[in-house]
Amino acid sequence: MNDTPTASDTxxxxxxxxxxxxxxKLFPDGVKAAAERGLRxxxxxxxxxxxxxSPAPIFDPAQFERAK
Amino acid sequence: MTDLAYLxxxxxxxxxxxxxxxxxxxxxxxxxxIAAIDADYNAFLxxxxxxxxxxxxxxxAEIAKGRWRGPMHGVPYxxxxxxxxxxxxxxxxxxxxxxxxxxxxxxxxxxxxDAGAVLLGKVALHEFATGGPAFDLPWPPARNxxxxxxxxxxxxxxxGSALAAGMTPAALGTDTGGSVRNPATCCGxxxxxxxxxxxxxxxxxxxxxxxxxxxxxxxTVEDNAILFHAIAGHDPHDPTSTRRDTPDCLTELKSGLxxxxxGVVEHxxxxxxxxxxxxxxxxxxxxxxxxxLGAHVKAIRLSPLSLWTxxxxxxxQAESYAIHEKDVQERPEDFAALTRNRLLPGAFVSSAKYIKxxxxxxxxxxxxxxxMRDLDAVITLSSLLLPCRIDDPAAIAKTYDQQCxxxxxxxxxxxxxxxxGFTASGIPLAMQIAGRAFGxxxxxxxxxxxxxxxxxxxxxxxxxxxxxAAARV
Numbered sequence: 001m002n003d004t005p006t007a008s009d010t011x012x013x014x015x016x017x018x019x020x021x022x023x024x025k026l027f028p029d030g031v032k033a034a035a036e037r038g039l040r041x042x043x044x045x046x047x048x049x050x051x052x053x054s055p056a057p058i059f060d061p062a063q064f065e066r067a068k
Numbered sequence: 069m070t071d072l073a074y075l076x077x078x079x080x081x082x083x084x085x086x087x088x089x090x091x092x093x094x095x096x097x098x099x100x101x102i103a104a105i106d107a108d109y110n111a112f113l114x115x116x117x118x119x120x121x122x123x124x125x126x127x128x129a130e131i132a133k134g135r136w137r138g139p140m141h142g143v144p145y146x147x148x149x150x151x152x153x154x155x156x157x158x159x160x161x162x163x164x165x166x167x168x169x170x171x172x173x174x175x176x177x178x179x180x181x182d183a184g185a186v187l188l189g190k191v192a193l194h195e196f197a198t199g200g201p202a203f204d205l206p207w208p209p210a211r212n213x214x215x216x217x218x219x220x221x222x223x224x225x226x227x228g229s230a231l232a233a234g235m236t237p238a239a240l241g242t243d244t245g246g247s248v249r250n251p252a253t254c255c256g257x258x259x260x261x262x263x264x265x266x267x268x269x270x271x272x273x274x275x276x277x278x279x280x281x282x283x284x285x286x287x288t289v290e291d292n293a294i295l296f297h298a299i300a301g302h303d304p305h306d307p308t309s310t311r312r313d314t315p316d317c318l319t320e321l322k323s324g325l326x327x328x329x330x331g332v333v334e335h336x337x338x339x340x341x342x343x344x345x346x347x348x349x350x351x352x353x354x355x356x357x358x359x360x361l362g363a364h365v366k367a368i369r370l371s372p373l374s375l376w377t378x379x380x381x382x383x384x385q386a387e388s389y390a391i392h393e394k395d396v397q398e399r400p401e402d403f404a405a406l407t408r409n410r411l412l413p414g415a416f417v418s419s420a421k422y423i424k425x426x427x428x429x430x431x432x433x434x435x436x437x438x439x440m441r442d443l444d445a446v447i448t449l450s451s452l453l454l455p456c457r458i459d460d461p462a463a464i465a466k467t468y469d470q471q472c473x474x475x476x477x478x479x480x481x482x483x484x485x486x487x488x489g490f491t492a493s494g495i496p497l498a499m500q501i502a503g504r505a506f507g508x509x510x511x512x513x514x515x516x517x518x519x520x521x522x523x524x525x526x527x528x529x530x531x532x533x534x535x536x537a538a539a540r541v
Contacts, residue, residue, distance in 0.1 A: 022397065023408070042382055056433065
């Protein structure tokens with residue numbers, strides 16, 4: 001007997017973890033396609049960019065003072 | 069006699085100021101036209117006729133007393149139904165928001181009210197600015213006035229449709245991955261996505277916080293610059309709003325193109341993705357026209373289009389899912405299928421992927437800024453393909469990423485869609501002109517020079533009026 005989970009088992013597990021039980025029941029193909037799209041890896045970062053680079057949005061604590 | 073249906077903002081404002089045109093007469097003519105033809109185009113979700121006439125009467129009375137507020141005074145406009153207007157529902161074209169009531173005006177709506185503009189109504193969009201032309205919602209999708217069977221572009225579909233059909237001279241749209249420029253492209257009008265932070269997002273239902281932009285939509289470049297000026301400016305209630313003064317886009321608007329340096333991002337549509345031959349031909353001719361007008365035009369290279377698409381879509385999926393998570397979990401059947409299919413992938417985007425997309429965004433922004441160091445602007449295609457049939461969801465899903473607009477949502481820099489001609493069957497073609505951050509004056513200047521020379525902007529689709537209405541409108 002093979003205990004390896006199938007792709008659809010994996011999608012179901014992931015979807016249920018995300019609270020998408022209802023969507024999975026009503027729109028199983030849509031959820032499967034969404035999982036494939038969402039889980040697809042990002043393209044390669046440009047040369048010189050690594051995981052140590054700061055992301056685009058810069059947290060600015062002074063902004064909250066200005067908002068008042 | 070002035071054709072009030074296709075009267076533009078600049079021309080109309082000049083006539084109003086000179087007291088040669090009554091804002092009430094203009095507003096009434098457009099309300100009549102909407103009543104006569106909008107059943108064919110579904111551009112409007114709500115027509116605010118009483119409010120419009122009251123605002124037009126107030127404008128007329130003020131101008132009669134010599135109190136002219138500026139170039140939007142007495143000028144009609146339409147707002148995508150994603151902008152809050154006090155006391156009205158901001159439905160976002162969704163069943164989910166039908167019972168909503170806005171407590172206050174969006175910042176830009178207030179700016180236009182203060183400028184004396186006349187709200188004609190709220191116009192259609194793709195559900196939550198991300199779905200598509202859906203037939204499973206309480207309202208039908210807006211239609212393309214150039215061909216009712218074709219996609220009008222979106223998500224600001226009603227804005228594009230209403231402008232092209234001569235139902236309004238100005239409209240507000242929003243743009244996260246091209247939603248102002250796509251309907252501008254498909255409907256043969258002018259749509260500007262300004263610099264991120266130039267126009268407040270307060271009171272606008274969000275799609276993707278860090279990629280959302282408000283954008284002016286009109287039939288001509290000059291009209292667009294006027295509307296931009298009316299709605300731009302700092303808003304203390306929007307943390308993303310810039311504190312810079314709004315750049316003057318009108319003084320140098322007609323200064324010509326002589327000596328300007330323009331890059332062409334050709335590889336997006338010649339190497340990275342397949343494009344429609346008519347779109348490629350038209351942008352090639354546009355590059356030639358820019359050269360004849362005195363600009364120095366050269367091909368430049370950026371990262372492949374697929375990388376920009378990955379970056380935009382990952383951020384978009386993650387942030388939009390955060391906004392809609394509860395409804396997607398609890399009432400997925402209340403979204404249109406097209407919308408649900410766009411929102412669901414966000415449930416599966418990991419935090420690491422989202423952060424990598426933000427790192428990628430920073431790298432791409434640096435790359436674009438470097439490329440712009442020796443340039444005044446770049447041009448590239450807007451849509452790679454021609455508009456598909458409006459009732460073909462598979463084709464619509466396929467064309468979603470077949471575009472170069474989302475590049476400038478990633479960079480946050482200004483980009484305008486302007487018409488570059490027509491196919492043999494009369495379908496509008498378009499390109500984008502994009503500039504540096506807060507470089508709207510240069511983008512408008514190039515767009516104006518190009519459009520003035522070619523005459524493609526402001527062309528009218530073949531609208532057939534019902535017989536009785538034709539006598540009045």
